[in-house]
Amino acid sequence: MSELPTETLEGRVAVVTGGGAGLGEALARMFAGAGMAVAVLDIDEEAAAAVAKSIASVGASATSVPVDVGNSESVAAAAEHVRATLGACHVLCSNVGVQQFGTFERLTEQDWSWVLDVNVMGAVRSVRAFLPMIRAESGFRHLLFTASSSVLAPSVRMACYQTSKFAVLGLAESLREELGSEGIGVTTLFPAAMLTGHLDSSVRARPVSLGESRLDQADVDAMLAHQPIGPDDVTSPEHAIRNLLADLKNDEPYVMTHGSHRSIYEQRRVAMDAAFDRMENS
Ligand SMILES: NC(=O)c1ccc[n+]([C@@H]2O[C@H](COP(=O)([O-])OP(=O)(O)OC[C@H]3O[C@@H](n4cnc5c(N)ncnc54)[C@H](O)[C@@H]3O)[C@@H](O)[C@H]2O)c1
Secondary structure, eight states: OOOOOOOOOOOOOOEETTTTTHHHHHHHHHHTTOOEEEEEEEEEEHHHHHHHHHHHTTTOOEEEEETTOHHHHHHHHHHHHHHHHTTOOSEEEEEEOOOOOBTTOOOOOOOOOOOOIIIIHHHHHHHHHHHHHTTTTTTTTEEEEEOOOGSSOOOBBBBBHHHHHHHHHHHHHHHHHHHHGEEEEEEEEEEBBBBBBBBHHHHHHHGGGGOOOOOOHHHHHHHHHHHHHHHHHHHHHHTTTTHHHHHHTTOOOEEEEEEHHHHHHHHHHHHHHHHHHHHHOO
């Protein structure tokens, strides 16, 4: 990895997908607070506009544009809007993620297609649309991917979501290898329990043509019971990303938001090491 430039973020442009609420909104505000211009992209046009307006009201440069990351033309049009309004992109946060709970037997092929298309291909489409703009710039440039703590500590009733977030990590790690020599950093964020409207926004964002979204409390309860999270672990998105800016500037590969999943992640590392040991000792 080449040495990254350390100049300030002031005057640079950050693009945040899913920026109309929750973690994406917190990311947009964090970048604006660092002096960056911000583009807020979201399928919820009103929410994106409200966040951009609120950021602009405190003197930062901000724009919003409706986007469906499930649609290539929509993402390409959003990139064109950013080019026309803010003139550049230095940081892309691929942050959209949708959820569909269910036991493996109950998850339909449409559930799988939708979650994988939005969470994985949505990230691919976002990079495809914005990477040429990022490459055209110099100095600090970065891609941030929102994965999930479920990659580190898998749970139950969310097989398609977890599979999608493993793929997000795979994409991020591939790009980190490919783009490092160009001085473009790549970081993966592993959020855990945050107080956002994630489950409701997933229900709203699901296309009607894919059939009704189901949100059963029994699935949520089973998932929570399987995870090392207690009520005290639930935090605000702002608190979850309190160290993120410094980590991005340092081009850290991974950012954690909670410590509660560490022991389960550790079990995987130990089991992987043991698999190497068995092979090497055979
Ligand atoms: N909330 C948590 O506890 C938690 C935990 C782990 C990971 N995450 C991840 O954090 C990210 C942000 O989620 P959040 O919790 O802030 O939820 P949120 O609902 O507050 O924000 C998600 C945003 O994405 C938008 N969106 C949904 N589908 C879209 C699409 N097709 N195109 C464009 N925008 C779309 C929604 O309108 C919403 O504004 C997601 O990737 C999620 O998987 C959240």
